[in-house]
Amino acid sequence: MHLVAQSLDFALSHRPEIVVALRQHIALSAAAIAAASAICLPLGVAASRRPWGRSVITAVNAVRVIPSLALLAFVLPWLGLGFTSALIALIVLACPPILVNTDIAFRGVDQYAIEAARAMGMSDAQILLRVQTPLALPVVFSGLRLASIEVVASATLATLIGAGGLGDIIMAGLELEQPAELLVGSLLAALLAVAAAAAFSAGERLAVARS
Amino acid sequence: MSASPPEIRFDDVVKTFGGAARAAVNGVTLSIPGGTFAVILGPSGCGKTTLLKTVNRLIEPSSGFIFVGGVDTASVDPVRLRRGMGYVIQNVGLFPHMTVSENIATVPRLVGQDDAQIRRRVDELIDVVHLPPAEYRERRPRALSGGQQQRVGLARALAADPPILLMDEPFGAVDAIERTHLQDEVAALHAQRARTVLFVTHDVDEAFRLADLLIVMRDGRVEQSAPPLAMLARPATAFVSDLIGADDVVRRLRAIHVSAALEPAGETDAADEPSVDSHASLGDALSLLLDGAARLAVRDGADLRGVITVAGILRAARRGATAS
Incomplete structure (x- = not known):
C-alpha cells in the first residue's frame, strides 16, 4: 500500500511532466503506426497477389528477430x-506484423x-473492394493490433536516444531509485498499449459491420 | 431478354498451361446450338472444366476461337462478356460476409438496378430455387446446408437472367437425394426458359438426366458429341461405350426423358389409349410398350403432348447418331 500511495502522490505532484x-x-x-500502415498495407496486398510476395514476407520475417533495443542502436549512427x-526504428518494428498479416489475410480469402x-x-x-477487403479485414486488424502493442511498448526505449516519452519517467525512476516513479511510467505505458489494442478492436468491429 | 439464346461455338480451341507437357484442351471444335442443354462428360483431367472456363474467359485459350452468338469472345471486354453468363461451381463460392439476398443481388447491383427492383428480383429468385424468402433472405451462407448454399449459388447466377448458364459440377458436393431434387429443378428451369447451358460433370446418370446434347471428352479432345439416346445407340468409340455404360441400355433409358423420342400424335386422340406422364423417362415408356401397347400417349395433365412408339425410339436413336 505504501508504494501505491507513493505512486499516486508522485503522479499528482508531477502532472505536467x-x-x-x-x-x-x-x-x-x-506516427510510427500510421507510417508503417501507409507502407505495409498496400505492400501486403500487393505481396499477396504476386509470386515474389512469399520471398518478401520471408525476408521481413527475418528482420523480426532483431530486438528493438538493437534497432535503436542501429539507427543512431x-x-x-x-x-x-x-x-524510424519504431516504423521498422511495426512493419513486419502489419505486412505479414495483410499478406496472409488476402491470401486466405476463399479463392x-x-x-x-x-x-x-x-x-x-471491385473484387478487391467488395470481396477481398471485407473478408481480409479481421486478420489485417489483428496485425495492426499486434504492431501497436509492440510499438507502444518499445517506444519506452526512445528515451535512450533522447526522443522522450514515458521512458523518460521510467529511466528517471530507475536512476533515482524511485520505485513509485518507475511504477507510474510503466503502468501508463502498459495502459496505453491496452488502449491502442482496444482502439483497433473497436475499429475492426466498425469496419466489419460497415463492409 | 426475349431474343433466343445464343449458340456457343468452339473453333480448334487449344489450352496448354505453362509448364505442362500436354495440352489440357487439345483442339476442340464443337457447336452448341442456342437453347441447348449441353453436358460435357468425362473423367477427371479430361479438360472439361478448362474448356468450360474458356467460355467466360476465366481461362484464355492458347489458340483457337470461341464464338458466342457469332461474336468472337476475344473481341469482347471480359467483364461485359461475363455479365451475360451465369456461373455455378461445385464449391459455390458464396460471399461469406454477405447475406443470402446480398449474394443474390450481386449482379443486379453491379449493373445498377434500383433497390425496389432488386428486392423484387431477389424474392422471386429465392422462390424459384425453392427456399422460403422470409426465412432465408437475411441469413449468412454458413448458416445454410450444402444443398441450400448451392440453391443460393444458382439463384445468384440467374439474377440478371443471363441467356447462357455455365455449370461446373454444381451438384458434386451435395447429398444424393438433394442432388436429384436440384437436377429436377434445373431441368424444370430449362423447360420454362430456354438458355444455352454448358454443364460439366463426371456423373453419367446426371449427364443422361439433363442433356439434350452429350459431349464426351478424353485427354483434352471431344470423343463424341451426340444426343444421349443416339450416343447410347451408337457410341463412337470403345471409350465412350465403356464410360456411358452403353451395354446397360435399360438403366440409361431410365434417365432419358420421354421428350427425346416424342413424335406428333396425329389427329387420333383416344382417351382410353395407354399413356405416360410427360415427366416420365424413356425407360418407363419402354416397359409399357414391352407390355404390349402399340403406342403410348404422352400427357401433361389433360394435354396430349405426343406419342411414343418403339419405332419412334429407334428413329430418334438413329437421328442423332448421324449428326455427330
Whole structure:
C-alpha cells in the first residue's frame, strides 16, 4: 500500500511532466503506426497477389528477430539522437506484423468466392473492394493490433536516444531509485498499449459491420 | 431478354498451361446450338472444366476461337462478356460476409438496378430455387446446408437472367437425394426458359438426366458429341461405350426423358389409349410398350403432348447418331 500511495502522490505532484511524456509517447507511437500502415498495407496486398510476395514476407520475417533495443542502436549512427531516429526504428518494428498479416489475410480469402466474383463480371478493383477487403479485414486488424502493442511498448526505449516519452519517467525512476516513479511510467505505458489494442478492436468491429 | 439464346461455338480451341507437357484442351471444335442443354462428360483431367472456363474467359485459350452468338469472345471486354453468363461451381463460392439476398443481388447491383427492383428480383429468385424468402433472405451462407448454399449459388447466377448458364459440377458436393431434387429443378428451369447451358460433370446418370446434347471428352479432345439416346445407340468409340455404360441400355433409358423420342400424335386422340406422364423417362415408356401397347400417349395433365412408339425410339436413336 505504501508504494501505491507513493505512486499516486508522485503522479499528482508531477502532472505536467507526465502529461508531456504521455503526449510524446502517443505522438511517436501514432506516427510510427500510421507510417508503417501507409507502407505495409498496400505492400501486403500487393505481396499477396504476386509470386515474389512469399520471398518478401520471408525476408521481413527475418528482420523480426532483431530486438528493438538493437534497432535503436542501429539507427543512431546515421540519424543521430531524437524523434526522427526513434520514429524510424519504431516504423521498422511495426512493419513486419502489419505486412505479414495483410499478406496472409488476402491470401486466405476463399479463392472460389473470388472466382465467382470474377465470373459475375466484377472488375479487379471491385473484387478487391467488395470481396477481398471485407473478408481480409479481421486478420489485417489483428496485425495492426499486434504492431501497436509492440510499438507502444518499445517506444519506452526512445528515451535512450533522447526522443522522450514515458521512458523518460521510467529511466528517471530507475536512476533515482524511485520505485513509485518507475511504477507510474510503466503502468501508463502498459495502459496505453491496452488502449491502442482496444482502439483497433473497436475499429475492426466498425469496419466489419460497415463492409 | 426475349431474343433466343445464343449458340456457343468452339473453333480448334487449344489450352496448354505453362509448364505442362500436354495440352489440357487439345483442339476442340464443337457447336452448341442456342437453347441447348449441353453436358460435357468425362473423367477427371479430361479438360472439361478448362474448356468450360474458356467460355467466360476465366481461362484464355492458347489458340483457337470461341464464338458466342457469332461474336468472337476475344473481341469482347471480359467483364461485359461475363455479365451475360451465369456461373455455378461445385464449391459455390458464396460471399461469406454477405447475406443470402446480398449474394443474390450481386449482379443486379453491379449493373445498377434500383433497390425496389432488386428486392423484387431477389424474392422471386429465392422462390424459384425453392427456399422460403422470409426465412432465408437475411441469413449468412454458413448458416445454410450444402444443398441450400448451392440453391443460393444458382439463384445468384440467374439474377440478371443471363441467356447462357455455365455449370461446373454444381451438384458434386451435395447429398444424393438433394442432388436429384436440384437436377429436377434445373431441368424444370430449362423447360420454362430456354438458355444455352454448358454443364460439366463426371456423373453419367446426371449427364443422361439433363442433356439434350452429350459431349464426351478424353485427354483434352471431344470423343463424341451426340444426343444421349443416339450416343447410347451408337457410341463412337470403345471409350465412350465403356464410360456411358452403353451395354446397360435399360438403366440409361431410365434417365432419358420421354421428350427425346416424342413424335406428333396425329389427329387420333383416344382417351382410353395407354399413356405416360410427360415427366416420365424413356425407360418407363419402354416397359409399357414391352407390355404390349402399340403406342403410348404422352400427357401433361389433360394435354396430349405426343406419342411414343418403339419405332419412334429407334428413329430418334438413329437421328442423332448421324449428326455427330
